[in-house]
Amino acid sequence: MKYLIVGLGNIGQEYADNRHNIGFMVLDQLAKEAGATFSTMKLAAYTEINYKGRTLCLIKPTTYMNLSGKAVRHWMQELKIPIENVLIIVDDLAIPFGKIKLKPKGSPAGHNGLKSIEGILGSNEYPRIKFGISDNYPKGRQVDYVLSGFDKDEILALPALIDKSINMIKSFCTIGTELTMTNFN
Secondary structure, eight states: OEEEEEEOOOOSGGGTTBGGGHHHHHHHHHHHHHTOOOEEETTEEEEEEEETTEEEEEEEESSOGGGHHHHHHHHHHHHTOOGGGEEEEEEETTSOTTOEEEESSOOOTTOHHHHHHHHHHTOOOSOEEEEEOOOOSOTTOHHHHHTSBOOHHHHHHHHHHHHHHHHHHHHHHHHOHHHHHHHHO
């Protein structure tokens, strides 16, 4: 069984620790724990890990957030992975920091990465892990907020939240969406 695990973010050192890059951070830690390293390939940084007889194909799109759908479509086709075996890890302003939810499908809710994926795939029927980053910003400052780093308190909490996200990914790949939602949401 193959799974395409997509961490959303923006490439470049200036974005490395931004809230918007939590998808990259989660996949970086997952790869590190498995002893895998990313290689720059077509439209994404790519690596594979094996977990309980499954192949987890990890990508971090190099297209920038607003064009993430191009990378997702390319790798789904390249690896022949059906949409139900695709999992997107994404930041979410509508969820408080510290909360992480798996959703089987849904609207992009204003998230440009999800808008791109939905637009290119022509579907919103793909699972996603929504990592809460809160909406703690003044009116009109959303872009500055998502492209800023985490607060000191949040940085202390990040390792445990990233671990939870990794456990959710592994659970999704072994027991599926519904049971993972029951166990983690």
